[in-house]
Amino acid sequence: METLLIDKTHDESRQGEALAPTTSDPLTFTKRFYIESYGCQMNFADSEVVASILNKEGFGATRNLEEADLIFVNTCSIREKAEQTVRKRLTEFKRLKKQNKELLIGVLGCMAERLKAKFLEEERLVDLVVGPDAYRSLPLLVSEATVGQKAVNVLLSREETYADIAPVRLDGNGVSAFVSIMRGCNNMCSFCVVPFTRGRERSRDDQSILNECRELFEQGYREVTLLGQNVDSYYYVPAEADGSASAPVTFALLLEKVARISPLLRVRFSTSHPKDITDEVLYTMQRYDNICKYIHLPLQSGSTRVLQLMNRTYTQEWYKAKVDRIKAILPDCGISADIIAGFCTEQEEDHLDTLAVMDYAKFDFSYMFFYSERPGTLAARRYQDDVPEIVKKRRLQEIVEKQNQLSLQSNQRDLGKIFTVLIEGDSKKNEREWKGRNSQNKVIVFPKSADSALTKGSYVQVRVTECSQATLRGLLVL
Ligand code: 5AD
Ligand code: SF4
Numbered sequence: 001m002e003t004l005l006i007d008k009t010h011d012e013s014r015q016g017e018a019l020a021p022t023t024s025d026p027l028t029f030t031k032r033f034y035i036e037s038y039g040c041q042m043n044f045a046d047s048e049v050v051a052s053i054l055n056k057e058g059f060g061a062t063r064n065l066e067e068a069d070l071i072f073v074n075t076c077s078i079r080e081k082a083e084q085t086v087r088k089r090l091t092e093f094k095r096l097k098k099q100n101k102e103l104l105i106g107v108l109g110c111m112a113e114r115l116k117a118k119f120l121e122e123e124r125l126v127d128l129v130v131g132p133d134a135y136r137s138l139p140l141l142v143s144e145a146t147v148g149q150k151a152v153n154v155l156l157s158r159e160e161t162y163a164d165i166a167p168v169r170l171d172g173n174g175v176s177a178f179v180s181i182m183r184g185c186n187n188m189c190s191f192c193v194v195p196f197t198r199g200r201e202r203s204r205d206d207q208s209i210l211n212e213c214r215e216l217f218e219q220g221y222r223e224v225t226l227l228g229q230n231v232d233s234y235y236y237v238p239a240e241a242d243g244s245a246s247a248p249v250t251f252a253l254l255l256e257k258v259a260r261i262s263p264l265l266r267v268r269f270s271t272s273h274p275k276d277i278t279d280e281v282l283y284t285m286q287r288y289d290n291i292c293k294y295i296h297l298p299l300q301s302g303s304t305r306v307l308q309l310m311n312r313t314y315t316q317e318w319y320k321a322k323v324d325r326i327k328a329i330l331p332d333c334g335i336s337a338d339i340i341a342g343f344c345t346e347q348e349e350d351h352l353d354t355l356a357v358m359d360y361a362k363f364d365f366s367y368m369f370f371y372s373e374r375p376g377t378l379a380a381r382r383y384q385d386d387v388p389e390i391v392k393k394r395r396l397q398e399i400v401e402k403q404n405q406l407s408l409q410s411n412q413r414d415l416g417k418i419f420t421v422l423i424e425g426d427s428k429k430n431e432r433e434w435k436g437r438n439s440q441n442k443v444i445v446f447p448k449s450a451d452s453a454l455t456k457g458s459y460v461q462v463r464v465t466e467c468s469q470a471t472l473r474g475l476l477v478l
Contacts, residue, residue, distance in 0.1 A: 039076025
């Protein structure tokens, strides 16, 4: 069932992949660390902060488990399945300790807090447990673990944003990079474990964000994705030199500042919350060609009653009005959603509401899940997980089928259109073809031309000539 899902917030192709820079890793490193990441883009971005901290301690990244002195798994707690996968991996890694007694294994990220006692003490699966706000203490924890002490720090912080740490880009394509702009979440959606695993919301200093984006551009990157659990609530009050507060920076303003770095730098962002996304953000998107016309706007459910139980604080009508607003201000904007099937008490009519909103919004794609109860959440404490698994899966299947139709129709509407495409690299299947994305975040594959001046990071015009439900194919417009 899960393989059917189009899952981009949790890009299936990247789950659990070993991460290491593709380019020159200095040979000066005497020790090596191996890191696997699970979950959302935020977790992948965090692994790049961890890499930066470890590099300073003399550890270089490796994709080869055998040469690793340190193994880290950056974990996700969002659904039960993700937790099971991580546990399996940790058990496999523990076996490697038989050959290498010095090897240290650590759990990072969202599972750290909840499972620290279990992993460290009961099952002795790992040597280190480090929560998402405690990465600065990694050097200390590694040295404690080296002498056999229990090394754990899962404290959440109200301030930590790692603003001053320049992430080491792992496994990127050299064209697009993630830039984290805030951490944590204050929303308390009743199904979601994130407020417990990642703590309170805090925004990162706007200047450090701008510096990071500028440096990326200077290194040849052409696209940044600003990341936060709820980017619309980005809010930073810079301090003046004399200590007084200056004008606050909202998300719309931040977006504008990043867009002004260069018209050649594309700007994306994720994730928006339907209750918070403002007209000001939409008009800012309208004013700048290089702010991509694509919004990820999680729906979760189309039923007002279920939305209320989910504590999403909007109704079906509100969501539809937001979609109308996006389409009025940005007529060619792509919209995607997250959808959960089978939340507590969901009836057939609620499910039909979800399908109806999907039709109304005509999502270009969606990330679709069935509800998985997470310990400690509001829903786990208050409501019964009462939709039988077979019903959840059937409803999810219907949602997936609906989305497949909508994606195909959306792609068919693009036939014959010409798009500006940012080249990301060779297509997976054929090195005589390029792969890139249009502003709406759709992947377009097209044959390379004799024009050897084109490289990764070039912008080209491509006319769409063919499509499937998943991809567009086209031809260069010369
Ligand atoms: N069960 C299923 N899906 C969930 N999500 C978050 N928590 C759960 C859960 N307990 C989904 C939401 C969210 C996305 C990142 O993951 O749709 O937007
Ligand atoms: Fe990301 Fe949420 Fe998973 Fe943590 S639990 S890795 S924040 S998706």
